[in-house]
Amino acid sequence: MPAADEVTLLALVSACAHLGALDTGRWAHAYYARTRWNTTRNLGTALVNMYMRCGDVESSWSVFRETLDKDVRMWSVMIAGLAVNGLPRDALDLFSEMKNIGIDPDSITMTSVLSACAHAGMVDEGKRFLSCMLVEYRVQPTIEHYGCVVDLLGRAGKLEEALALIKTVPFKADVVLWGALLVACRVHNNVDMGLMAAREILKLDPRHAGACVFLSNAYAADGKWDLVQEVRNSMKEHRIFKPPGSSIVELDGVVYEFLSGDHSHPQSDRIYAMLDEVCKTLRLKGHKPSIKEITFDIDEEDKEVCISQHSEKLALALGLISTRRGAVIRIVKNLRICEDCHSVMKIVSEVYDRFIVVRDRNRFHHFKNGSCSCLDYW
Structure with missing residues (x-):
């Protein structure tokens, strides 16, 4: 069987980035490391993007620092990744480092910088970057x-x-x-x-x-x-x-997808039993479901049932029954995470001792010890 070439690995890494399939992406990276001496610029950029889109910031940093032949595209991908992973100030520091070593930003870089300002609530800085973009960086807004x-x-x-x-x-x-x-x-x-x-x-x-x-x-x-x-x-x-809300979670290299109220998983009974346990824990912690985003003409009890079965909660429940304390649970959601699910993730991360990473359509949320990397600003 012929060895996979760089083009094949680029396609695989890109697919892993899209799905948030970190384990498979790590395997592809390890495979390339065993068969090649150095990481090329194109594959290095793809790996930085993949790790960032899977919420693994440390691995992304490692690839970024190890890649010697970095161009403006790789710098831009790294800056954007830091921004959406709740590290906007690190993103702006990296932008300063990029300028200091003589790499000129392009249009994509400036989009990443403005995105970092948006995620951090840095209004004055963002407005300044926009106003000086053409004169200082020679980039047409x-x-x-x-x-x-x-x-x-x-x-x-x-x-x-x-x-x-x-x-x-x-x-x-x-x-x-x-x-x-x-x-x-x-x-x-x-x-x-x-x-x-x-x-x-x-x-x-x-x-x-x-x-x-x-x-x-x-x-x-x-x-x-x-x-x-x-x-x-x-x-x-x-x-x-x-589009219906859906969430995927990767466990032991296998990706599982859930819709709201989904019962298709073979372990559905265990998943809903875990959800019941989580709901009891939440009540003991004083959590009250936030049902204001449910706009159907139904009573409050039905609204609470509806919101308790959101796809990311089902993915979380599968993660809880499949991992041990201290493990990382990674969830990818196609829509913006709702206020109630965000609150639940914070409590569960503390009570069940899990590091929960949720990628929604806008950004990453890293939940640990009862708090989120977004600082409730998303």
Whole structure:
């Protein structure tokens, strides 16, 4: 059987990054180390990205430092990885190191830097980077850079300033800009501005599921169930579907996927028994389920049952019954983690002595000893 070449390993490592399959990614790295002397620039960058997207920051640092022929792309991947893994200040320190050794940033680097500012709530620094980008770094700001700053302002609750920036960007505002504002409006409960952002999105993309769902949820929160039904009927008529929440967890090199309320796993009985145990523990710790994100017209008890069976909780339960105290449980979720699941992960990490790493659609959350790397800012 012929040995795998670099192209094959690049494809494998990229797939592992997408799935969060750390064990398989480590195997690919070890295989290459046994068959080659030095890590090439391309594979080194892919490995840095894979380890970062699996939440293994230490291994990413190791590959980064060992790769001698680093280009701006590898530096950018490392900076971005540190930002989304809850180490934004380390990301900006690395950016300074990159400049000091004479490597000029490119557009992707600046996106990574602005992302780091957004994750850390560094509003003044992010605005300064945007304003001096062209003169100091000779990088022409793009709509992606403006989107990062809209996200930065939105996360910090500066919604009016974010809206003002959207209206003054030297580009036609796109779905990404309005989407960043919409997410911020949802987080900070600014329904009026959120409705405006959702309508702007639907002008640009009438089939945008996120905007439709926001409208539905806003009407539900206001008890306007006739309008909720109208939006949902329109979504069905135009075949607009919100992707269901799903989570995957890798255990002993095998990847398992869960949907909310999933009973397909062979150990389903044990998983739900563990969930019941976790729920009892949470009640003893004074945890009250956060059901405000459940917008169905059902009673509170049913809402609590619904939220208790979120896909990341099922993945967590499988991780708890499959690992020992002190182990790492890695979960990848396709949507943003909800407030209740975030609170549960913090408590479970302390009570059950696990290091829990959750990658959602925006960033990583590293839960340990009852706290999260995001410091509840996400």
